[in-house]
Amino acid sequence: MIEIKNLGKTWPDGTRVLENINLTIQDGEIYALVGRSGAGKSTLLRCINGLTDYQAGSLKVDGLEIKSLKDFEIRQLRRRIGMIFQQFSLLERETVYKNIALPMKCWKYPDSEIDAKVHALLELVGLSDKADAKPRNLSGGQKQRVAIARALIMDPKILLCDEATSALDPKTTHSILELLMEINKKIGITIVIVTHQMEVVRKACEEACILENGVISAQGSVREIFIKQPASLLRLLGEERAKLPSSGHNIQIAHLLNHKEEGKLLGQLAADFNQAFPIVSGKIRDFRNDMLGIFVINIEDEYLEPVTRWLDDRNIDWLELSAANNINETEAD
Amino acid sequence: MSLSRYSFSQIFNMLILPAIFDTLWMLVISGVISVALGFVIGVIMTLTEKGGLCENLFINRVLDLLVNVIRSFPFIILMISIIPFTRLIVGSSIGDTAALVPLTVACTPFMARIFQNSFKEVDPALIEAAQSWGASKSQIVFKVMLKESVPSIISGLCLAIINLLGCTAMAGAVGAGGLGAIALTYGYQNFNETIMYSIVVILILMVAFIQYLGDLLYRKMK
Numbered sequence: 204m205i206e207i208k209n210l211g212k213t214w215p216d217g218t219r220v221l222e223n224i225n226l227t228i229q230d231g232e233i234y235a236l237v238g239r240s241g242a243g244k245s246t247l248l249r250c251i252n253g254l255t256d257y258q259a260g261s262l263k264v265d266g267l268e269i270k271s272l273k274d275f276e277i278r279q280l281r282r283r284i285g286m287i288f289q290q291f292s293l294l295e296r297e298t299v300y301k302n303i304a305l306p307m308k309c310w311k312y313p314d315s316e317i318d319a320k321v322h323a324l325l326e327l328v329g330l331s332d333k334a335d336a337k338p339r340n341l342s343g344g345q346k347q348r349v350a351i352a353r354a355l356i357m358d359p360k361i362l363l364c365d366e367a368t369s370a371l372d373p374k375t376t377h378s379i380l381e382l383l384m385e386i387n388k389k390i391g392i393t394i395v396i397v398t399h400q401m402e403v404v405r406k407a408c409e410e411a412c413i414l415e416n417g418v419i420s421a422q423g424s425v426r427e428i429f430i431k432q433p434a435s436l437l438r439l440l441g442e443e444r445a446k447l448p449s450s451g452h453n454i455q456i457a458h459l460l461n462h463k464e465e466g467k468l469l470g471q472l473a474a475d476f477n478q479a480f481p482i483v484s485g486k487i488r489d490f491r492n493d494m495l496g497i498f499v500i501n502i503e504d505e506y507l508e509p510v511t512r513w514l515d516d517r518n519i520d521w522l523e524l525s526a527a528n529n530i531n532e533t534e535a536d
Numbered sequence: 537m538s539l540s541r542y543s544f545s546q547i548f549n550m551l552i553l554p555a556i557f558d559t560l561w562m563l564v565i566s567g568v569i570s571v572a573l574g575f576v577i578g579v580i581m582t583l584t585e586k587g588g589l590c591e592n593l594f595i596n597r598v599l600d601l602l603v604n605v606i607r608s609f610p611f612i613i614l615m616i617s618i619i620p621f622t623r624l625i626v627g628s629s630i631g632d633t634a635a636l637v638p639l640t641v642a643c644t645p646f647m648a649r650i651f652q653n654s655f656k657e658v659d660p661a662l663i664e665a666a667q668s669w670g671a672s673k674s675q676i677v678f679k680v681m682l683k684e685s686v687p688s689i690i691s692g693l694c695l696a697i698i699n700l701l702g703c704t705a706m707a708g709a710v711g712a713g714g715l716g717a718i719a720l721t722y723g724y725q726n727f728n729e730t731i732m733y734s735i736v737v738i739l740i741l742m743v744a745f746i747q748y749l750g751d752l753l754y755r756k757m758k
């Protein structure tokens with residue numbers, strides 16, 4: 204478990220990078236740290252394995268306060284925390300096999316043990332035939348697979364991913380995410396993903412927090428964040444919230460669209476009330492395992508109570524958006 | 537002394553061949569020592585620089601200054617000005633062994649810079665990756681930085697060794713043997729053009745060979 208409390212970090216020149224960060228990452232979770240470049244997400248990630256320090260607050264990995272660890276203790280801790288990077292960070296002159304084996308070599312494991320482990324991991328990442336290839340002869344996706352194998356070689360409990368898919372095309376990104384999810388399922392490893400790609404968050408992560416200028420501006424389950432659509436999410440997506448009508452109530456309805464039946468919800472609503480409610484905004488997004496539809500309908504005062512009851516009865520997430528909300532948030536920037 | 541009664545092959549066997557071995561001896565010994573010292577200094581300069589693994593700006597600046605000062609001496613001046621130091625170390629300031637001291641002193645900073653520049657080219661992200669699995673500092677130096685910069689080091693060393701070859705010839709001016717001494721004595725002072733141009737050709741061949749070897753190794757290591 205990773206527990207971060209009131210964490211703050213300033214660069215030596217006094218610029219504040221992180222401020223009052225509070226979050227908990229449970230074992231076995233896939234957690235996303237999202238934000239634009241410069242938001243401090245990569246820095247926060249590096250606080251977890253002690254690659255960078257922090258001045259205020261506390262960060263505990265399995266109960267160990269990172270700040271208090273001595274040099275050798277930090278190195279010991281890092282054995283249990285794998286890390287992958289945007290540019291893969293492989294040794295260009297070494298073979299795939301040697302790249303993967305390097306961490307174990309550094310920790311002086313016997314060769315026979317290393318050999319078995321490397322082959323098992325090559326199998327896991329689907330590169331068994333590339334053991335003797337050099338990284339420069341591999342594609343970006345394959346390089347990241349090698350990096351993942353290297354990060355996993357010491358059986359870490361946590362895997363940190365620093366923009367691991369940012370240099371890859373969408374299809375490769377997808378396959379790398381699939382691999383990460385498979386590993387997460389298979390060995391129950393905790394995965395912390397730093398990214399600016401929202402599709403990565405939607406596809407792979409359960410929990411997320413959005414960082415803006417070194418502060419957490421939204422956090423919670425990924426579904427919840429997408430349903431609530433906090434202003435920081437919209438800023439991140441670069442989307443403007445649709446202009447909502449100022450009369451009546453704007454009700455945002457978020458529901459699963461995994462089956463055909465579920466797609467009938469709005470139709471059902473209209474049928475039950477014998478009234479067609481105008482849809483003023485809507486999108487359908489694919490999540491980790493689900494398709495989620497997010498629609499905003501505009502209803503008159505008289506229907507507010509019965510419609511929301513109707514939604515509650517069916518356990519459907521809804522939220523009233525005020526048209527004014529828009530303006531307030533823009534001013535708050 | 538007249539050499540006219542000797543044939544070229546006799547001159548070659550008597551004068552030039554031993555000189556080639558003298559030159560090679562000076563080149564190899566001072567080359568090996570300065571590579572070793574240069575490596576150590578290069579590593580220290582890399583580690584201690586701003587943002588390095590063991591940041592220490594004081595040591596970094598001192599070494600940097602030292603390297604710059606020594607490198608700004610023309611070799612012939614350096615050789616003469618460190619004579620007391622040479623005497624202290626080898627007990628004499630004349631001869632092949634004595635020449636090793638200024639050769640090493642002149643070449644070491646050059647080597648140090650070559651190592652430093654090659655290490656600088658190593659992607660910092662790689663060093664960070666090595667830290668991320670808990671590699672120690674020495675492992676990062678030997679297993680990551682050195683490993684990754686081998687081709688660049690080889691092409692740099694090739695340059696430095698050719699430069700060193702030029703210095704060994706100059707060492708001839710202060711009593712060291714070798715091709716430089718022969719060329720000066722017989723070519724410059726005795727106007728024996730045959731010997732001088734033979735030596736020029738030999739030096740050209742040596743440089744070409746070193747460069748060829750360097751290029752070959754570079755391609756192999758890349």
